[in-house]
Amino acid sequence: MKLVYTGKTKNVFELENGNYLLKFKDDCTGKDGVFDPGENSVGLTIEGVGDVNLRMTKYFFDKINEAGIRTHFVKANLEDTTMEVLPATVFGKGLEVICRYKAVGSFFRRYGQYIEQGADLPAYVEMTFKNDELGDPLVTKDGLVVLGVMTEEQYDDIKTMTQQITKIVADDMAEKGLDLYDIKFEFGYDADGKVMLIDEIASGNMRVYKDGEYIDPMTLSELFFA
Numbered sequence: 602m603k604l605v606y607t608g609k610t611k612n613v614f615e616l617e618n619g620n621y622l623l624k625f626k627d628d629c630t631g632k633d634g635v636f637d638p639g640e641n642s643v644g645l646t647i648e649g650v651g652d653v654n655l656r657m658t659k660y661f662f663d664k665i666n667e668a669g670i671r672t673h674f675v676k677a678n679l680e681d682t683t684m685e686v687l688p689a690t691v692f693g694k695g696l697e698v699i700c701r702y703k704a705v706g707s708f709f710r711r712y713g714q715y716i717e718q719g720a721d722l723p724a725y726v727e728m729t730f731k732n733d734e735l736g737d738p739l740v741t742k743d744g745l746v747v748l749g750v751m752t753e754e755q756y757d758d759i760k761t762m763t764q765q766i767t768k769i770v771a772d773d774m775a776e777k778g779l780d781l782y783d784i785k786f787e788f789g790y791d792a793d794g795k796v797m798l799i800d801e802i803a804s805g806n807m808r809v810y811k812d813g814e815y816i817d818p819m820t821l822s823e824l825f826f827a
Contacts, residue, residue, distance in 0.1 A: 602615065612627060623801075697785050700725070723734065755794070779824065
């Protein structure tokens with residue numbers, strides 16, 4: 602295997618069959634030794650976090666694939682904390698796609714004069730460029746097309762897939778008495794330009810509440826697999 606990328610929470614290797622292998626690590630983003638999924642640098646190491654992140658990712662990718670939604674997921678090896686994935690090209694220099702069921706976080710900070718905190722949202726989808734220095738700026742559909750980051754068709758596919766995937770995750774959380782408020786994804790495309798879900802679906806990528814109280818990502822992982 603050839604190491605092609607060293608990430609904050611995963612390393613990426615190239616396989617002989619043309620696919621890639623993601624090695625999940627126990628490194629977490631945070632600051633001053635405190636876990637924070639919103640931070641952009643590694644702040645601490647938590648034993649076992651790579652394992653639970655892979656377990657949740659495998660669980661949901663299996664469900665999403667079964668639903669006929671395209672992903673890069675091939676298979677996972679829980680013993681060595683790795684996941685085999687199909688090759689995919691990211692949009693631009695990196696793009697995050699957020700689906701919101703509740704008006705909280707940055708959405709409420711931006712639009713609080715128009716909506717109450719915690720108000721219901723209709724699976725609202727927004728996209729941001731991954732750029733730490735610029736604070737991950739929002740970008741519209743027209744902006745993405747004008748900048749040549751994606752086509753209108755790719756945008757429409759991502760929006761539809763995001764809402765379908767979010768419902769799968771939210772329904773599963775609801776069965777466990779948990780409320781999904783929002784979740785972020787990453788998408789890429791194959792050699793034919795077809796959109797697919799990439800990266801991971803782990804507790805650090807979503808905001809979940811129980812009985813009106815926020816559940817931190819590590820506790821969420823424990824509750825989910827209890």
